[in-house]
Each structure stands twice: as structure tokens, then as C-alpha cells.
Amino acid sequence: MEQLIPIPTLHLFKVLDDLLIELLTSLSPDDWNKPTPAKLWTVKDVAAHLLDGNVRDIAALDNYAPPVSAQINSYQDLVNYLNELNAVWVNAMKRMSPQLLLQLLKNTGPKFIEYMHTLDPFKPARYSVAWAGEEQSLNWFHIAREYTEKWHHQQQIREAVSKKPALMTRELFYPCIATFMCALPHAYRNIPAQTGTAISFTISGEAGGTWVLQKDDNGWQLQNNISVAESAAQITIPPDIAWKLFTKAILPATAIEGSTIKGNNNLATGIFNMVSVMA
Template sequence: MPHALPAIDVLPLFPVLDRKLITLLQSLTPADWQRLTLARRWTVKDIAAHLLDGNLRTLSMLRDGYFGEASGAINSYDDLLAFLNRLNAEWVTAMRRLSPVVLIELLIQSGREYAEFLATLDPQAPAAFAVAWAGESESVNWFHIAREYTEKWHHQQQIRETVGQTAELLTPELFRPFIETFMRGLPHAYRQVAAPVGTVVQVRVTTASGGSWQLVKGEAGWRLQNVAPDAVLAAEVVLMPETAWRLFTKGIDPATAEAESVLHGDRELALAALRMVAVMA
């Protein structure tokens, strides 16, 4: 699917993110590993195991061409979600047998191979898996890779939220490409929102790590455009980074996010942004 905005290059950031993850995990106490996180009923250790699964599954399927388990008939987004949720749950349950030391060792090795493999992909070639939360049935590799970056970022941040070390990932270097990728899902989030052609909605994430994104209603639907400073905004949503990442990964609900945010203009147009989900959930 073509994108009106430039591609997002996150390849150099995977090793940075992995180093921060390993340093974080090595600092945890035994009690920290068992703390419950925003990720439903998953503990810190469960999320670390899930991150390992992401590395190993990518290497097995995309690098080695080995698809160990057939998905069966996938006829809808809900079918895909149910299949992925089952795979995730089975893996996390089995990985509870492994020690934190073993998990860290496996994350170090697989993370290096994972990043090396992603660097071999042609950014503009069709990806093996579409970015479904953005409404795409076919995606190019750069968007798939950026989606993978958001997975690693937000799961690490869930661990950091639990142990009170969130600042490391909220820098312009690491947070901006994360939220930039999520914003590519806005047109899909607004697909059923009615408005006159030419209507502009802006989502702004505060601090030097954030930015602004504008949606405009065209004849064929909503699309992202380059930010026009003189655009007449029908609505604007202003989010703090801490609110944005938790909202779009279902860590908090839209009502909680609204209470932490500022909405200008048409309230219903603004609220549609708060209902966007940029993970498979």
C-alpha cells in the first residue's frame, strides 16, 4: 500500500533497543521478574519471553522459511487475532520453565541475528505479513519492520512501566519513530468517521519526542498529509507521550486517555483518534 509520507527507517535502532533491554533485565531482582504488567495477566518475565518469541518466530519463518504451525482458515481480522493470541499464550506458558538467566542469553543471541536478518530485506518489497492494524492487506517491508520496532518498544516499555524506569525509551531518538509508525494507522481508525471533504484533524504528541500529524478527509476517505501550519483544524487531540503509548497499545482505555489529554474543536472527531489501536489486540 502506498504511503503519502516518507518511509520510517528504524533499522539502526534495533541494536540500541536490545542493549537497553538487556541492561534493564540484568538489573532486575527476582521479585521484579514476577511483577504483573499492563499486558493483561503477563508478568515481567512473560513479556521477556514474548520478546524472545518475536525474535525466534521471525528468524524461523522469514529467514529460514519454516512455518511450523498452520494457521488454518483466516477469514477475518478476528480469526487472525485468535490465532496469534493462542500462539502467544502457549509460548509464554512454556517459557515459564526457563530461568531469567537463560532468557537473557537467548535474547542476546537471537536479537543480534534478528536485526541482521531485517537488514537484508528490501525496504520497498512486499512484506510477508501485512500491518493489519493499519488496515493494510499488503504492506512493504519498511512498514513491517517499523511495526516490529513498535512491538519491541512497547513491550520493553511495559516492563519499564512496571519497575519505574520509563525515561530511557521516551527520548526523541527512540520514541519519535515509535509514535510516527503508530500514526500511520490513523486513516484506518477514521475509516467510518463521516465529515465533509477537506476536513482536517490534527493529533499532537507533546515534548521534543512527539510531533504533529494531520488527517484530511478526501473524496476516497481519510489520509495523512504533511503538516500544514495554516490548516484550519476541525479538531485537535493533544496527548502526552506517556498517555499516547499506553492508549494505542490498550494499556489504558479511551476514557482514561481523554482525562489525561486536551481536545479542541469537534469532540466526536477528536475522540475517534483515542479509539485507535496500533497492536494486534
Template sequence: MLPVSVPDTLPLFPVLDELLLDVLRSLSPADWQRPTLAPGWNVQAVALHLLDGSLRSLSMLRDGHFASPGPASGEYADVVGHLNALNNSWVAAGQRLSPPVLLELLAMVGPRYNEFLRTLEPTAPAAFAVAWAGEAESTNHFHIAREYTEKWHHQQQIRQAVGQEGPLLEPPLYEPFLTTCAQALPHHYRSVAAELGTVVRVQLTGPAPSTWFLRRTPAGWELGQDYMRPVAASITLDGAVAWRLFTKSLPPAEAVRYLQRQGPPNLTQPILSLLTVMA
């Protein structure tokens, strides 16, 4: 079984930026106020959050500027609470900005953010680990891919709200998102008991077909591909909604309508709670 590597997403950031500006420029004043899948946030709020992510990264990671104390501890709940407070305070203040001003800022900051990412040594330790994949230390390569999933899914929240989802579901953009999210599977299954050698197949249909395998080893679950032997359980998920499931935008009760599962429930049920965002 071959490993599933973290994809190279760096060249895709300018593409995402251009698509974001395209969709935002197409919106009417009413569209900016449409609710999104992000609880309590409309289109303008999500666009503000995308701007904040770039500005905050440049300030902290490029310039070493940390404007406030960090979370109370490194515990997951404290980190999430801290991030949510930062996000909400920015969005509240950003209501003073008009959509044209917001567009101008996004157009200006995007290239500077992408330029900074290109300065990072891919194999060097990232400033922040990818916690949702269970890592205590991550490479910059994985950090950049994690940032790609953030940029991708928040733009898709905007696009879902205004009925323009198609462009981000094209395989060149969607496959890297999905493959990066798949890195969370071994950590997510860490407490699932199974005999050594047990294999679970996870298959996505739709716009960017993907197949991954989870195999139980003495060290835990490992993620792979191109496995040709029988499996103990299989999960098939409609790829058009996979992004929503992975980013806490598809409640489990609704997600089951898009799933086909075969095998012991303890091996298939965890897919319903897979999470690849800090929430």
C-alpha cells in the first residue's frame, strides 16, 4: 500500500485568489448579505475572515507581530476558543468596510501573502502544527496545504451561498483539498480498536473521485492508496458534499443520505465526525 502524500498546493493559491475576486465582483448588494454555512456569518463576514487569515499570517509569521496573548493553554478547546474570539472580533469590526473596500484589500493582500508562502522552506518546521491531523509538529509543506484547505472551503462557503459552487469542484482544485483533508483520517481513527492488518476503504464519488485505505498497524492507523486486497469495511461518500462533511457544515443526520457503508459500524461510523478545521 502506497502512502498518501500531502499535495503541493503552493501554485494553487493565486488561482484561488483570482476565483475569489471573480465571484465577489459578480455579487449584488443583496448577495453580500446572504447567509452561509458558517454559523452566524453572511457572505461579507466570510470574505472578511479570508482577509483576516492572510493579514494575521503576514503579521505573525512574516513580521513576528503577535498583538495579543495566545490561548490559555495548548489544549485543543483553549486553542479553538481563542481562535473563535479572534475571528469574531475581526468580523464585527469589519462591518465598517464596504464591499468595494473589502475587494480592494483582498486584491492587494493576496499576492503579498502568496509571496510570503513561497519564502517558507517546505521541510522546515511550521510555526503552528496541523492539530486536526494529530501532529505536534508539522512541516511548512503541510502548513501550506492546511492553509489551502482554509482558503478553499471558506471561498466555497461563499460560492454555495450564491449558487456558484462549480469552479472549486474542478479536480485540479478539489483533489488537493480532499487529499489534504484525508491526512486527518489516521488521527481520527486513533481510538478505533481493530485487529492488526484490518483495512477500511474510503471512496469518494463525483467531481474528484478519490479512494483511500486505512490499515491498522502496531503503531496505529496508516493512510494509503492502491490497496488491492479485500477490506473489512468500506465507505462510499458523494464527493460533491464531502467538503461540507469535512468542515463541519454537514450534520451527521443529513450526511447519512450521501453515504453507503458496509462492514462493522465501529469501522464506518467515525467518518461522520471527521473534522479538518479548528472548530
């Protein structure tokens, strides 16, 4: 019997890529220098980072992996290492014109997608999804993680140039937020509660959904057979706040102000400190 991929995303990469090229082609020279929710990065910097993601995975088609130039003994070591890699690339790309950057994105996008299609979804991934607390991940989750990278960085550009709506659809947003929510058990690992306690999390709107976390003898687990009414706490977050919260584009306090919490407030803290990117 064929296994079902929990969060299918592979078919959406070309859709995202086409939207990205269309977006970048429409930008004015001033648009490329606008600040984004990615803190210190401009639109051009974020586009350069997306190119880096393409190039790294295309290299895997040649069975090439860059040497690791740092001792990585903890999660924070890994974050620091990746931040340095990203910064070096983005700084080097400042020498490149937006026109050349756009051309390279056009050329590498299809090759990146080709590589994603070579991965067996149920075999071990080369890199685990560390923000979900996994030491070993399956390829379907790695692919979904890559989808969230493509989605949220393009959305950062759209925020900067006031062209936001295109990605906030059920087709494109829901797989991204569903992947982000896989981090919930890890985010709640140190939050105490009695066995059987349930918490519901709703990302509002047609593109969102509801997830329920329940405490059992082995910790917190995502469940799909528990009703929201059974939850000790119910948290509702608007979609535009949710993706920014989980990518550290806004502070937890800002997200709390724009969200609704019912029931036990103490059980709500985990999601507002959850990060679904390596940061």
C-alpha cells in the first residue's frame, strides 16, 4: 500500500518559483533596496539568499557537500554556523546586479526543483529538521521545510514592496503553516501539564487550520482525533501574524497582542516562543 505524504509540497515549488520570478521582474530599482521583515536584509539580500538555497541543493546533484568549517556541538552552534554561511553569501552578492541575480534565479530554479524530485520522500534526509527537535528526518519533511523557506522569504519580499496577497492562499499558505506547526511538540517539551491535557491552536481564515496538542506519558503529541472543545487552552492567531511569529519577524509580545487566548494562559506560552526556522 502506497504511503501518503503527510504534508505534500513538491508540486508547489514551480508555482512559487514562477510567482517569484514574476515578482522580481516587476520591481523598480528602488524596490530592490527596500528593507524587509528579515531584519538587516534588503529585498535584494533576500533574493540572494533564495539563490543560495538553489545553489546548495543543486550541488547535491553532483554528490557534493561543502566542508563544515566549525565545531558543531549544540543547536546554537548550528544556528551560528548557518548564520555565518548566510551572511558571507549575502555580502558577496552585493557585488552582483539585480538583473544578473534575477537571471541566476531563473536558471537555477528548475535545477533546484529537479533535485527535490530525486528524493525518496520516506528515506532519511541528508539534514534533519532541527527546529522540530528531530535528529533524523524523512525527505518529505525536509522537502516541506525547503518549501517553507521558499514561501516565507518570498513573502518577506512581498511585504517590503506591498505585494502581499499572492501567497496567502489555501493552496500555498496552508502547507507552509502546517509544516511550521510540526514544531509544536518540541516547542512544548518543557511545559508541564497533566497527562491528557489538550491545547488547540487555530490559524484563522480560509487558508489556516486547527491543530491539537495533547500530553501523554511520552510528552506532547499532535493529535487529530480531539475536538477543540476538549482543550484546556485555545489559541487563535491571524495568518499574517503567525508566519511572522514563527520566523522571528515579530516579537512574541506583538503576536500575543494580535491573538486570542481562551482558557489556561500558561499553556499558551509555548507557541508564542516557537520558531520554525533556524534562528
